[in-house]
Amino acid sequence: MPPDWFATTPIHWDTNKPWKDARLEIRRLLALDEASVREAVKLTWLYSQKGDIGDGHELPMYLFMSGNYAWATLEYPKFLKRVANNGATHGYRCYASCLAHFGEYKQALRVLDDALRDLPAAPWCINSMAGIQEQYGDLYAKMGDLPKARQHYAEAMRLYPTSDQPYGRHLLARNVAKIKSKLDLLAMQSLSTAKLRDGSYTGRAPAYSETKDIEVTLTVASGKISNLDVRHEEKIDLNATKIIPQRIIEKQSVQVDAVTGATVTSQAIVEAAFQALKQAGLQ
Amino acid sequence: MTPRLKPERTWNIFRPARRDRERAGGAQFLGATLRRFGPSWQAAPARRLIQACCLLLYCDLFFRVSWPYAALLSGQVVALKEWFPVELFLWLDPLVGLSTAVAARWWNVALIGTGVILGIGVIFPRAFCGYVCPLGTLIDVFDFLVGKRIRPLGALKTTGWSNIRFYLLAGVLAAALGGVLLSGFVAAIPVLTRGLLFSAGNVQLGLVKNWGMVPPLAAATWLSLALFITVFLLGLLARRFWCRFVCPSGALLSLPGLLRLNTRQVSSDRCIECGKCIEACSFDAIQPDFGTRALNCTFCQTCGGVCPTEAISFVLVSAKAPTTRPGARTGQPVNRRVMLGSVASGVISAFAVRSATAAQRRPIRPPGSVAEDQFLDLCVRCEQCLKVCPGPVLQAAGLEYGFEALWTPVAVFPHAGCHQNCNLCTEVCPTGAIAPLSLARKRKTVMGIASIDPKICLPHRGERECQLCFDECNAAGYRAIEMRPIHLATGSVPEGALSPEEIEQMGRIRAPFVKSDACVGCGLCEYRCHSVWVARQKLLSRSAVIVKPPANAPA
Numbered sequence: 001m002p003p004d005w006f007a008t009t010p011i012h013w014d015t016n017k018p019w020k021d022a023r024l025e026i027r028r029l030l031a032l033d034e035a036s037v038r039e040a041v042k043l044t045w046l047y048s049q050k051g052d053i054g055d056g057h058e059l060p061m062y063l064f065m066s067g068n069y070a071w072a073t074l075e076y077p078k079f080l081k082r083v084a085n086n087g088a089t090h091g092y093r094c095y096a097s098c099l100a101h102f103g104e105y106k107q108a109l110r111v112l113d114d115a116l117r118d119l120p121a122a123p124w125c126i127n128s129m130a131g132i133q134e135q136y137g138d139l140y141a142k143m144g145d146l147p148k149a150r151q152h153y154a155e156a157m158r159l160y161p162t163s164d165q166p167y168g169r170h171l172l173a174r175n176v177a178k179i180k181s182k183l184d185l186l187a188m189q190s191l192s193t194a195k196l197r198d199g200s201y202t203g204r205a206p207a208y209s210e211t212k213d214i215e216v217t218l219t220v221a222s223g224k225i226s227n228l229d230v231r232h233e234e235k236i237d238l239n240a241t242k243i244i245p246q247r248i249i250e251k252q253s254v255q256v257d258a259v260t261g262a263t264v265t266s267q268a269i270v271e272a273a274f275q276a277l278k279q280a281g282l283q
Numbered sequence: 284m285t286p287r288l289k290p291e292r293t294w295n296i297f298r299p300a301r302r303d304r305e306r307a308g309g310a311q312f313l314g315a316t317l318r319r320f321g322p323s324w325q326a327a328p329a330r331r332l333i334q335a336c337c338l339l340l341y342c343d344l345f346f347r348v349s350w351p352y353a354a355l356l357s358g359q360v361v362a363l364k365e366w367f368p369v370e371l372f373l374w375l376d377p378l379v380g381l382s383t384a385v386a387a388r389w390w391n392v393a394l395i396g397t398g399v400i401l402g403i404g405v406i407f408p409r410a411f412c413g414y415v416c417p418l419g420t421l422i423d424v425f426d427f428l429v430g431k432r433i434r435p436l437g438a439l440k441t442t443g444w445s446n447i448r449f450y451l452l453a454g455v456l457a458a459a460l461g462g463v464l465l466s467g468f469v470a471a472i473p474v475l476t477r478g479l480l481f482s483a484g485n486v487q488l489g490l491v492k493n494w495g496m497v498p499p500l501a502a503a504t505w506l507s508l509a510l511f512i513t514v515f516l517l518g519l520l521a522r523r524f525w526c527r528f529v530c531p532s533g534a535l536l537s538l539p540g541l542l543r544l545n546t547r548q549v550s551s552d553r554c555i556e557c558g559k560c561i562e563a564c565s566f567d568a569i570q571p572d573f574g575t576r577a578l579n580c581t582f583c584q585t586c587g588g589v590c591p592t593e594a595i596s597f598v599l600v601s602a603k604a605p606t607t608r609p610g611a612r613t614g615q616p617v618n619r620r621v622m623l624g625s626v627a628s629g630v631i632s633a634f635a636v637r638s639a640t641a642a643q644r645r646p647i648r649p650p651g652s653v654a655e656d657q658f659l660d661l662c663v664r665c666e667q668c669l670k671v672c673p674g675p676v677l678q679a680a681g682l683e684y685g686f687e688a689l690w691t692p693v694a695v696f697p698h699a700g701c702h703q704n705c706n707l708c709t710e711v712c713p714t715g716a717i718a719p720l721s722l723a724r725k726r727k728t729v730m731g732i733a734s735i736d737p738k739i740c741l742p743h744r745g746e747r748e749c750q751l752c753f754d755e756c757n758a759a760g761y762r763a764i765e766m767r768p769i770h771l772a773t774g775s776v777p778e779g780a781l782s783p784e785e786i787e788q789m790g791r792i793r794a795p796f797v798k799s800d801a802c803v804g805c806g807l808c809e810y811r812c813h814s815v816w817v818a819r820q821k822l823l824s825r826s827a828v829i830v831k832p833p834a835n836a837p838a
Binding site: 027057061083086089090091120124128166167169171173174206208209210233236263 | 352492493495496673674699702703704741742745746747748755758771772773774776777778779780781782783785786788789790792810811813814815817818819
């Protein structure tokens with residue numbers, strides 16, 4: 001099983017040391033150059049041959065992390081079979097990623113289905129479910145099935161904040177933000193090719209005001225952004241609520257410079273206009 | 284026909300001669316028009332015109348020039364004083380300059396206005412009240428629209444009231460000697476500016492910007508509006524009741540009349556005792572025998588205009604004709620006991636207020652404010668700084684900082700942050716309670732210091748990533764907040780459910796810390812935190828970052 005480059009890979013580590021020390025060394029090496037990564041993989045392999053590798057999840061994981069997807073694709077089913085019904089969500093997700101790497105989307109989807117049936121116990125269950133939904137979204141996005149991708153992303157965004165996990169709660173909002181930027185990216189990609197549908201669309205985004213969101217009503221006429229109407233209760237907007245709409249109409253794009261001194265307001269107008277544009281160009 | 288007085292020896296320039304008024308043609312049409320406005324317009328149109336111009340100028344300075352949002356747009360603040368200083372009328376109120384100089388025991392710029400207006404008062408006694416004072420003009424407008432229709436006590440015996448203003452003036456100046464400034468509560472122009480800010484100023488803000496920006500109507504607002512409305516409602520008792528009997532600024536303006544160079548004279552030969560002048564006089568300046576109460580007369584010349592025999596003229600004291608009606612100083616001599624009583628009560632209230640204020644917590648003052656003790660002695664509560672403050676950040680203190688701080692400007696950061704490109708409040712203070720600062724100096728002037736409560740702050744609690752305060756501070760160019768990683772307590776996580784990166788990241792987060800040497804206490808961070816997490820998301824009960832008064836500031 002070991003690849004031929006094993007023979008030429010030197011080891012700078014005493015393999016008699018226990019696994020709990022070795023894994024730290026391996027994590028260190030994995031972050032370095034290619035030669036070190038190879039050394040890390042070889043060390044992992046040697047420890048797994050010794051049988052001193054904990055529950056064994058690290059062998060496929062390090063293979064996956066080091067880019068040995070083919071090898072990881074072989075190791076993951078063995079590992080997952082061994083730890084079945086222990087809620088090893090991360091294993092399922094890495095396996096699905098490996099399969100997706102080789103274009104085996106159908107098979108990857110089946111692995112995620114398995115993961116959903118094998119969730120960890122509370123209070124980590126919701127976090128795992130949300131992660132799986134996010135990955136469904138990634139897969140469908142790769143397969144070009146945008147409605148399904150959006151649906152799963154939305155489910156993940158709904159789930160993350162409801163997680164009752166005791167630690168790492170600050171990561172939940174980060175995960176939601178990450179998915180939101182994935183969604184925006186999808187929208188951007190299709191916007192550039194989409195023909196905007198005529199009509200009026202409204203988007204909202206929070207800015208400074210403690211009473212109201214910025215509300216942008218965007219009018220599309222003959223496929224072009226023809227007018228932006230901004231309703232707001234900003235206290236000091238330095239005319240951003242007039243200047244930014246002008247810039248958007250001039251450039252026919254939401255990628256415009258902010259007004260100095262009113263950055264937050266400017267960005268909120270752009271965000272609200274983008275929300276409105278998505279309605280005009282997508283769905 | 285009796286010979287007319289020689290024109291070079293009279294001051295009858297503010298009203299047309301009777302002969303001119305009765306002339307046919309365009310002048311007749313003008314006369315008819317003036318008559319529709321009322322007898323005072325017909326009698327002394329130039330005076331009414333000057334009043335109208337002064338009121339218009341005041342309104343222009345208050346509503347247009349003091350509107351900060353246009354000035355901020357250029358990215359750098361345009362000097363407000365380009366055309367006319369917006370605090371012009373506050374300077375002209377003599378009590379503003381005099382009382383603040385006495386209370387703070389130091390010269391200030393408003394004294395120049397005091398000197399000028401009192402000097403003019405020697406030439407034209409009390410002309411400020413009759414011609415310039417926008418509060419007086421507004422009271423005239425109220426009288427024209429409301430007062431004369433429903434005056435319930437038109438025949439009020441007023442002589443007993445006539446010296447209240449002198450007692451008030453004595454009390455205010457005695458309190459100022461004791462180191463407590465009370466003039467802001469009662470001086471004419473501060474009463475007007477403050478009343479206008481809380482009424483028309485708030486309406487302007489609500490209509491032109493939005494109603495969410497209008498500060499909440501708190502005790503300070505109601506108290507000031509009540510005083511403002513009372514000033515006008517007093518007009519239901521008698522015309523110009525406030526000006527005649529109450530206004531201590533008017534009392535101070537009366538005093539140069541003791542040295543007056545010019546005076547009203549009534550020719551005994553011509554006077555037919557018709558009583559039209561007594562009817563026309565708003566200021567109770569004419570005695571039953573048609574002589575002049577010199578300290579009441581504002582030189583408005585309306586009586587001269589209504590006199591059918593032209594018996595009244597305004598002349599140099601030295602040129603006074605021998606056969607005239609005798610005059611008096613006021614309606615009634617000043618009561619020595621009451622005067623001493625008001626001086627004593629002024630001194631006593633000064634001590635009472637001083638000792639009550641000592642233990643109060645300190646508010647956050649506008650940038651460039653002098654030390655708190657001196658601030659209270661200099662601030663005349665005109666609220667001009669509130670009017671020019673965008674947001675507005677500056678709001679009037681209620682009674683929470685003690686009676687002595689009532690209506691003084693306080694920065695309220697949950698309402699808005701002090702904009703980095705604005706130094707307007709430092710440009711408009713009439714007495715120097717807020718020192719003038721260039722924009723560069725204002726950005727280095729410490730108003731307070733931000734402090735982050737780790738028990739509330741979302742990242743400090745490990746609840747959520749947030750760097751609103753950090754972003755806000757950097758965008759404003761202060762760079763007084765830095766994000767530093769802190770460790771969070773974690774426990775066991777089930778094997779295999781999460782990626783190693785995620786498990787590692789559970790134990791740390793970047794949290795904001797204030798660099799106290801760079802923080803000026805502008806409150807932009809507090810406003811942002813409050814606006815997002817308290818007001819909109821309702822995740823926090825109060826802002827996690829709060830600006831407190833600077834620790835090293837003199838108490």
